Amino acid sequence: MEKTLKKYFPIFVLPTLIAFTIAFIIPFILGVYLSFCDFNTVTNAKFIGFGNYSKAFSINREFINALWFTIKFTIISVTTINIFAFLLALSLTREIKGTNIFRTIFFMPNLIGGIVLGYIWQLIINGILYKFEVTLTFNAKYGFWGLVALMNWQLIGYMMIIYIAGIQNVPEDLIEAAKIDGATPVQILKKIIIPMVMPSITICLFLTLSNSFKLFDQNLALTAGAPSKKTTMLALDIYNTFYGRSGFEGVGQAKAVIFFILVAAIAITQLVITRKKEVESE
Amino acid sequence: MNKKIDSRNNLVIMIIMIVLSVAFLIPILIVFMNSFKGKLYISDTPFKLPSKTTFVGLNNYIEGIVKIGFFKSFGWSLFITIFSVAAIVFFTSMTGWWLTRVKTKFTTALYYMFAFSMIVPFQMVMFPMVKVSNMLHLDNPFGIIVIYLGFGAGLSVFMFCGFVKSLPIEVEESAMIDGCTPILTFFKVVLPILKPTAITVAILNTMWIWNDYLLPYLLIGNNYKTIPIAIQYLKGGYGAIDMGAMMAMLVLAIIPIIVFYMLCQKHIVKGVISGAVKG
Numbered sequence A: 001m002e003k004t005l006k007k008y009f010p011i012f013v014l015p016t017l018i019a020f021t022i023a024f025i026i027p028f029i030l031g032v033y034l035s036f037c038d039f040n041t042v043t044n045a046k047f048i049g050f051g052n053y054s055k056a057f058s059i060n061r062e063f064i065n066a067l068w069f070t071i072k073f074t075i076i077s078v079t080t081i082n083i084f085a086f087l088l089a090l091s092l093t094r095e096i097k098g099t100n101i102f103r104t105i106f107f108m109p110n111l112i113g114g115i116v117l118g119y120i121w122q123l124i125i126n127g128i129l130y131k132f133e134v135t136l137t138f139n140a141k142y143g144f145w146g147l148v149a150l151m152n153w154q155l156i157g158y159m160m161i162i163y164i165a166g167i168q169n170v171p172e173d174l175i176e177a178a179k180i181d182g183a184t185p186v187q188i189l190k191k192i193i194i195p196m197v198m199p200s201i202t203i204c205l206f207l208t209l210s211n212s213f214k215l216f217d218q219n220l221a222l223t224a225g226a227p228s229k230k231t232t233m234l235a236l237d238i239y240n241t242f243y244g245r246s247g248f249e250g251v252g253q254a255k256a257v258i259f260f261i262l263v264a265a266i267a268i269t270q271l272v273i274t275r276k277k278e279v280e281s282e
Numbered sequence B: 001m002n003k004k005i006d007s008r009n010n011l012v013i014m015i016i017m018i019v020l021s022v023a024f025l026i027p028i029l030i031v032f033m034n035s036f037k038g039k040l041y042i043s044d045t046p047f048k049l050p051s052k053t054t055f056v057g058l059n060n061y062i063e064g065i066v067k068i069g070f071f072k073s074f075g076w077s078l079f080i081t082i083f084s085v086a087a088i089v090f091f092t093s094m095t096g097w098w099l100t101r102v103k104t105k106f107t108t109a110l111y112y113m114f115a116f117s118m119i120v121p122f123q124m125v126m127f128p129m130v131k132v133s134n135m136l137h138l139d140n141p142f143g144i145i146v147i148y149l150g151f152g153a154g155l156s157v158f159m160f161c162g163f164v165k166s167l168p169i170e171v172e173e174s175a176m177i178d179g180c181t182p183i184l185t186f187f188k189v190v191l192p193i194l195k196p197t198a199i200t201v202a203i204l205n206t207m208w209i210w211n212d213y214l215l216p217y218l219l220i221g222n223n224y225k226t227i228p229i230a231i232q233y234l235k236g237g238y239g240a241i242d243m244g245a246m247m248a249m250l251v252l253a254i255i256p257i258i259v260f261y262m263l264c265q266k267h268i269v270k271g272v273i274s275g276a277v278k279g
Helices: A002-006 A014-034 A051-058 A062-092 A099-111 A114-130 A140-168 A172-180 A185-196 A198-213 A217-222 A234-243 A249-281 B002-034 B059-068 B070-101 B105-117 B122-135 B143-165 B170-177 B182-211 B214-220 B227-235 B243-263 B265-278
Strands: none
Touching: A002 B070, A014 A249, A014 B070, A014 B105, A014 B122, A014 B143, A051 A062, A051 A249, A062 A099, A062 A140, A062 A198, A062 A234, A062 B002, A099 A140, A099 B002, A099 B243, A099 B265, A114 A140, A114 A217, A114 B002, A114 B182, A114 B227, A114 B243, A140 A198, A140 A217, A140 B002, A140 B265, A172 A185, A185 A198, A198 A249, A198 B265, A217 A234, A217 B227, A234 A249, A234 B122, A249 B122, B002 B243, B059 B070, B059 B227, B059 B243, B070 B105, B070 B143, B070 B182, B070 B227, B070 B243, B105 B143, B122 B143, B122 B214, B143 B182, B143 B214, B143 B265, B170 B182, B182 B265, B214 B227, B227 B243, B243 B265
């Protein structure tokens, strides 16, 4: 079968491969190369070595500020989202009426796109701040916590669904046996449920981590970096470097490569952790 | 005794859940409420219901629809999403099956390349991708389908490969021995079995492409505005936003999503879970 199948490469693989080459392989290789070049358009690139990389950190503090803002935001939102999502999942796996309706409602914001989410929350937060006679872009703190609130609203339901799937996989008789042995609810949670849903916890941690780290649309719509670029996250800073003013395309591409390496490091860490767990459980 | 405590706890939890789910809906309800108020009354008092002086009926909707050409945007969003998702499901399912059934160094390398592309953030390839697309004249609503197929291929091929690996090869082999060509075997035998994965892939890509902002903005945003681009465009470069039109357009942007959610809630939830586990 393999022999006959091999001949059908042009039909089964070629269309996908051509699109993949145009949209990914060529841009990726070009991207790495261009990060070492001085250029405005791809055709006038001149090799300059690591100049763009040092410029990324040295021309101004924008990249480093964006990095810090992104890291702080990621830590806070990953923690809050996962705690709230786990608590919701615990509550909604009990025998109460209407769990399906609650799940439906909590999950819904996840389907709304980042731009729309940004403007919804701009209205809400500005409405609250109006009482204190300031606006969202008055202080970077407001933008920061606004983004945290927005991300929580968007992702809690999503993570909750994954946690629910994990909790439902915990065998019922295990919990029953623990109850008969006199275990308290806290003990059951600590010694049975949390260890059993560890795979879900890993998945959720990394999903929220990479989603928060790569955030762009929500950032653009909510504050667009205001005031004075203090709420700019990495992805938005890279975009601004490319398209803000001409002449910094090379620096933008160097920042993009650094961004890619950070995101890849997160993903590979996740892969290693998941693999290790799988080996252990075998 | 235990039962009593349990049921009392459940009642408390249920009340908390009711309060929380109302809180979750409030942002959307507030936007909806403000979409009927005059634009000057929105920023000041967003939490007040429309009154006689502030109520403007459907004015915001009409103004917004005219300003950003909402129905045109809706049409482009629909066109690009449907055809890109169809292309992705059609082509990557074929690729996924072929890559799993033909085992050579080349297929393994290709598989890893697709998997690798999943961890690359868009900003990494953004600039060169737009330039390449411009050169190849893919900067139109038809060309962007090719770009979505290429950029979405990673996750989709990966998911199809994962599923095909779990399928027994015997059925396909016997179909081919009976004289089926690989193409017929794929569409008559394999594809029907792949249906659950195909639905998952379709849902994940629909959610991505429908809401995607940056890629279509950079590629076709000047001439063809999808809904996210149109909404961002409403903000304009400088000066105050027309809050009335903005509220109305946000409502119109949310409605299709809620309808989609209501229609295929089960598939969406299932798709999102399996997407998360595999991605």
